[in-house]
Amino acid sequence: MSDALANTADAPARxxxxxxxxxxxxxxxxxxxxxxxGSGVGPVDLDVGPDRLTAVVGPSGCGKSTLLRLAAGLEExxxxxxxxxxxxxxxxxxxxxxxxxxxxxxxxxxxxxxxGRGRDEREEAVEAALALAGLPADSRDKRPHELSGGMxxxxxxxxxxxxxxxxxxxxxxxxxxxxxxxxTLDDELRTLxxxxxxxxxxxxxxxxxxxxxxxxxxVLAGRPGRVAEVIDVPFGDGRRAELRGTPAFAAVVRRALxxxxxxxxxxxxx
Amino acid sequence: MNRLGxxxxxxxxxxxxxxxxxxxxxxxxxxxxxxxxxxxxxxGAVWERPGTYAGATALTAAESLGGFLAAVAVGSAAGLVFxxxxxxxxxxxxxxIFLQTVPVVAVAPLIILWMGYGPQxxxxxxxxxxxxxxxxxxxxxLVDVDPRLAEVFALYRAGRWRTLxxxxxxxxxxxxxxxxxxxAGLSVIGAIVGEFFTGYGSGPRGLGYxxxxxxxxxxxxxxxxxxxxxxxxxxxxxxxxxxxxDRLVKGSYDLR
Numbered sequence: 001m002s003d004a005l006a007n008t009a010d011a012p013a014r015x016x017x018x019x020x021x022x023x024x025x026x027x028x029x030x031x032x033x034x035x036x037x038g039s040g041v042g043p044v045d046l047d048v049g050p051d052r053l054t055a056v057v058g059p060s061g062c063g064k065s066t067l068l069r070l071a072a073g074l075e076e077x078x079x080x081x082x083x084x085x086x087x088x089x090x091x092x093x094x095x096x097x098x099x100x101x102x103x104x105x106x107x108x109x110x111x112x113x114x115x116g117r118g119r120d121e122r123e124e125a126v127e128a129a130l131a132l133a134g135l136p137a138d139s140r141d142k143r144p145h146e147l148s149g150g151m152x153x154x155x156x157x158x159x160x161x162x163x164x165x166x167x168x169x170x171x172x173x174x175x176x177x178x179x180x181x182x183x184t185l186d187d188e189l190r191t192l193x194x195x196x197x198x199x200x201x202x203x204x205x206x207x208x209x210x211x212x213x214x215x216x217x218x219v220l221a222g223r224p225g226r227v228a229e230v231i232d233v234p235f236g237d238g239r240r241a242e243l244r245g246t247p248a249f250a251a252v253v254r255r256a257l258x259x260x261x262x263x264x265x266x267x268x269x270x
Numbered sequence: 271m272n273r274l275g276x277x278x279x280x281x282x283x284x285x286x287x288x289x290x291x292x293x294x295x296x297x298x299x300x301x302x303x304x305x306x307x308x309x310x311x312x313x314g315a316v317w318e319r320p321g322t323y324a325g326a327t328a329l330t331a332a333e334s335l336g337g338f339l340a341a342v343a344v345g346s347a348a349g350l351v352f353x354x355x356x357x358x359x360x361x362x363x364x365x366x367i368f369l370q371t372v373p374v375v376a377v378a379p380l381i382i383l384w385m386g387y388g389p390q391x392x393x394x395x396x397x398x399x400x401x402x403x404x405x406x407x408x409x410x411x412l413v414d415v416d417p418r419l420a421e422v423f424a425l426y427r428a429g430r431w432r433t434l435x436x437x438x439x440x441x442x443x444x445x446x447x448x449x450x451x452x453x454a455g456l457s458v459i460g461a462i463v464g465e466f467f468t469g470y471g472s473g474p475r476g477l478g479y480x481x482x483x484x485x486x487x488x489x490x491x492x493x494x495x496x497x498x499x500x501x502x503x504x505x506x507x508x509x510x511x512x513x514x515x516d517r518l519v520k521g522s523y524d525l526r
Contacts, residue, residue: 072425089425097422101440114426114436 024084024166025049026071026199031080032224033066040224041066043080048167048199053190055202055214057256059264062225064203065094068169071201084199087166088115092173096156098144104130104155105140111163125162132195133158134188150181157189161196168193168200175204183241186213194237207256212244217256221263229259307491312498315491322480327499330461330476333389334507337396338457342450344397345404352405353412353438354430363409370402374463382467389474392464399460400453404446411445412438447515454511458504477503 025047032042041063048054048071058064069075070082072089098107108129112122130140133154144152153173160168170189174182190213193200204210210217211233221228233252235243243249289309295301296308303311316323348366352359378395385391415438423433465478477500484492 074421074425091422091425093418093422095418097418099419099437099440101443110422110436111426114423114428114432 024087024199026085026167026201027083028067028070029081029083031070031077031082033063033070033075034078034224038223039063040078041070041220042077042224042226044220044225044227046218046227048084048201050197050199052215053193053200053202053213054216054218055204055210056218056220057204057207057210057260058220058225059260060205061223062220063223064205064220064225065171067220067225068171068201068203071167071169084167088163090160090163090165090168090198092153092156092160092168092170094172094175096144096152098152098155098159100144103141103143104135104147104151104158107144107155108158108162111159115163117163125164126158129158129162130155132161132192150177150185153177153185157185157192161192164196166198168196168198170200170202172204174209175206182209187239187241189213190239207260208244208249208253211249211252211256212239217252219256219259219263221260228263229256231256231259304488304490307494311491312494315489315495316499323495323499326475326477326480326496327503329389329474330458330465330478330500331503331507333392333464333476334396334458334461334503336393337460338400338450338454338507338511340393340397341400341404341453341457342446345401345449345453346408346446348405349408349412349442350434350439352409353442354434359409366402366405369398369405374399374460375466378463378467382464387468389468389476391468392461392476392478395464396457396460399463400457403452403456404449407445407449407452408442411442415441444519447519450515451508451512454508455504458500458507462500 027048028042028044028046030043030045032040032044034040034042039061044067046054056064056067066075068091070077071085072091073085098104099110102110105126108126109122112125117125135151135154135158139147139151144155147155157173160170173189174185177185186209189202202210202213204213207217215233217231217233218227219229219231220226231252235249293308293310296306307315348362352363374395377398381394381398382391385394412434419437419441420433423437428436461476462478462481465476466482468479477496480496481493481500484490484496
């Protein structure tokens, strides 16, 4: 508790204080979750540390969301184990999932309030998170129905990071947005992650988005989904939009797509 | 025509036309006054005794409002209890339904026997009639929370009580509004029924008593006046509550 207090108090001056070398790692060890209809995910072995942003791609129904729900502790594995789930989790769902009766500020403050943080600490952390997620100051007292889809997603991202989570999970957060907002948020997500450096799983069905945002792309395929390939993305920390047009970028995308096609042709799809 | 105009002018025109047809029919078919008095005669009955009608309307309005507020308070509290305890819900909810199925005309004399002849008994009858819609809607609103939002609270390991106050209660506000609007109209009916039975006491007299007394004496014009005033009261209470309630939820609940 006192440690968390110290971190948040330091937030404006040294945003990543205390978390740069955080001990948390998310470890899937032969973890699987099966449903009655044969769908699900696993067994999966995957180690997600704070050093690389990890993206997960795969066709719909391969269990990408289930993987995140397992990581968040919203579901339990039917076999195997998952380590590193005891800390705070930041989760961005496919939909913003904001409370419609609260302002953007109050929505972002919710995790702090539920964790019993004090008022002063809350205000400071909320402003910092909103700034980090890029929500303009004049939108912060608006309620969700007064905000655009992209702005709502920014609020959801701010809520996910406001309590300095030990693990960050994003489930196709920008899937419903127009491509322009999406490209912008891809950039900002990358910047945000560089700022926080916590173990992060970014799920998307868009291979190019996965390659652009992450340092490592996990290709999930089959039903139930398994790790078909893990591809390292060699483009360093800072990324620019021009990267998307380079041959090197296209090569990584092609490789992931090839794996997806091969795995899907193997009979996973009916 | 602006929005208010569109909402107000057509019903007003319909009312004028209706009263016109009423007046014309009474004259054209030479209907006896004790069967159907013309609008002029009904207005005259109110004009003759303005104090009686104003007093009766005010009393019935106060009783209805009291009954309505009691129904909302007790109904919301019961809904909360039902939402917190599934055991109590399964044990008690059938009896809440009972409230709706027992004819109020049959129960009113009993309530008056217990509460005494007077406005306090009328308020209770009114509350009993208005209670069920509040209980039913609030319980449903508290229980049927958007599972996606419930998951957000689960993610942050929010306890049962925090989830209740921060998620379930605000989620239930639209349902409370629906229940309250239904209850608003019913509470006037309850008050009128209550007054049918309490009017014989020496206390102040409401519209229900006027309806009954003028029916007994075949004072049809007075009967019409009291019935029309009751109807207007019901509409006014409903519209007032609806205006307040809709403001409460406007815009805030159409999106997740």
